[in-house]
Amino acid sequence: MSIIDRRLNPGGKSLSNRQRFLRRAKAHVQRAVRDGSGERSISDLEKSGEIIIPAEGVREPRFRRSATGGLRDYVLPGNKRFVEGDALEREVGGSGSSPSASSGGEEEDEVRFILSREEFLDLFLEDLELPNLAKRRLATSEVQGFRRAGYSATGSPVNLALLRTMRNALSRRIAMRRPKSCDLVSLQQEIQHLEHQGGSDSRLADLREELVHLQQRMRRIPYVDPVDLRYRRMEPAPRPIAQAVMFCLMDVSGSMSEHMKDLAKRFYMLLYIFLTRRYQRVDIVFIRHAHEAEEVDEYTFFHSPESGGTVVSSALRKMQRIVAERYSPQDWNIYAAQASDGDNSPDDNRACAALLTESILPMCQYFAYLEVGAEENRTTTGFIKHRTTLWQTYEPLRDRGAIAMRKVTHRREIYPVFRELFRRGGVEEAASP
Incomplete structure (x- = not known):
């Protein structure tokens, strides 16, 4: 059984699938880039181009039944030419043969793949660097990214600081004396016990009134309120x-x-x-x-x-x-x-x-x-x-x-x-x- 994701991307976008393929076949693609670079002119290095990788590098993952263990039923078609134990000769040509196949030996299938300019250069230069690059006295600095700069009450859901939000919610619940769930459970158990034991009606009325009051108070004081939300704030930071x-x-x-x-x-x-x-x-x-x-x-x-x-x-x-x-x-x-x-x-x-x-x-x-x-x-x-x-x-x-x-x-x-x-x-x- 093979599982292949053939869902169409909106607008013909296939960036995620393409990047997933490059990660899986990275070793083969890198080897093809290095082998092909020697034949390309220098001016062509900054252009997109076609590379050839072995078919082995693009095989899809497969689930197979185990060859051992379990019970299996086989249905085999009958025939009039062969019986069990006969050796079958391999046919020359046919639909399974490759146009470029020859009798001189086995040949490995190849797959042609187009790399964009950015992909080719990234693979071409991936493991190269200036040796012994040291941080000397820095005369200039450029903004390279962002750094953490505390928290804010507004922001994108992606930047939600969950721990800080829950801490604020807990502080608010304690300050406003929001009833705990265990207090309600214990109060309900006490009411049930008095009802079975035939307790005083005035005591039961007081407990039921207190239970209603606590339930209303719990509904009025939410577990997490929008005022508790905190978002990680990022600001541009110069990096030397x-x-x-x-x-x-x-x-x-x-x-x-x-x-x-x-x-x-x-x-x-x-x-x-x-x-x-x-x-x-x-x-x-x-x-x-x-x-x-x-x-x-x-x-x-x-x-x-x-x-x-x-x-x-x-x-x-x-x-x-x-x-x-x-x-x-x-x-x-x-x-x-x-x-x-x-x-x-x-x-x-x-x-x-x-x-x-x-x-x-x-x-x-x-x-x-x-x-x-x-x-x-x-x-x-x-x-x-x-x-x-x-x-x-x-x-x-x-x-x-x-x-x-x-x-x-x-x-x-x-x-x-x-x-x-x-x-x-x-x-x-x-x-x-």
């Missing part, structure tokens, strides 16, 4: 928000091919969507560099072409100056994400290491380095992995857990690497070699 700034440092020198720049931009687009969707008080500073570094706006960072030599320390110095001018480490959580092909001027590596060790890393909550490479430069099994000059410069800092480093050579690797760097609770793993 931790301030954070993310520095995006991207190498746009001549050694960066279009493929490498595309990988870096995809990573930063993911980071931009993540920060703007999950945090309300996060500044994003875009810094591009070749032989010189400059702070640019969002459009220039993602679209403006540039080329030239490579001096990575120029970007680190630019970040250092901006922090000194606008973002005090005592007030802000400072993060940095750097993307480069790993090539740098030989005489600049020592300056990069000194800047990171003495200035950048001590004031950063988290520093992520993404090295992008050409797809044809993937390491072949049996060959020694190539290490760029910048990777060799950063690696000693990585061994001390001060910096997280990853390499990508194909766009399908961007999303898994991004999840590794910003997965909730995965800071130690991301920083480990």
Whole structure:
């Protein structure tokens, strides 16, 4: 027996059923979102889309009779072809076969499901966070919700404070001397006893008159009066928000091919969507560099072409100056994400290491380095992995857990690497070699 709620929602609304389905099939939907994200373009991440989940994830709960115990009667149709014990061959094709079925093995049924933009992004970013976000000195605060602010005599029934209401009712009944039910019961029992025993008529008359008086008094003084009602009062409350700034440092020198720049931009687009969707008080500073570094706006960072030599320390110095001018480490959580092909001027590596060790890393909550490479430069099994000059410069800092480093050579690797760097609770793993 299957129980399926097929009641129509007024106006075609199915939000509650949809949310119930997403909760029940959440693991399958999350897996489908993660698998499908690698094939979608960055611009499509903020759009609704279709995902495919296994049919197993949408099966309805069922009640079944127990296979053991109890008495059962079976009615089986007769036939002229088979008798008990005959083996039946499975027919090929038929109404139960799938159009895509093949003789090469069993295939799992799939269900296509459309996710809205909000649902896709919520699942996409659910378990990501900025690592080590601390409550520094708060320069701003925003109204985030409501807080309890005592009680009021009017309000919505949803906010009725039951305990406070009953306490007020009890106080009023005591002050007005409302008769108790037990007093009425005992008085009625005494009257019945005197009637059976043949007591004095004057005594019975007095008791009956007192009983009528108490009953009238009980009716005049209600158990709960509207004056007793109290409602929980809520008022807007400013809640402090931790301030954070993310520095995006991207190498746009001549050694960066279009493929490498595309990988870096995809990573930063993911980071931009993540920060703007999950945090309300996060500044994003875009810094591009070749032989010189400059702070640019969002459009220039993602679209403006540039080329030239490579001096990575120029970007680190630019970040250092901006922090000194606008973002005090005592007030802000400072993060940095750097993307480069790993090539740098030989005489600049020592300056990069000194800047990171003495200035950048001590004031950063988290520093992520993404090295992008050409797809044809993937390491072949049996060959020694190539290490760029910048990777060799950063690696000693990585061994001390001060910096997280990853390499990508194909766009399908961007999303898994991004999840590794910003997965909730995965800071130690991301920083480990």
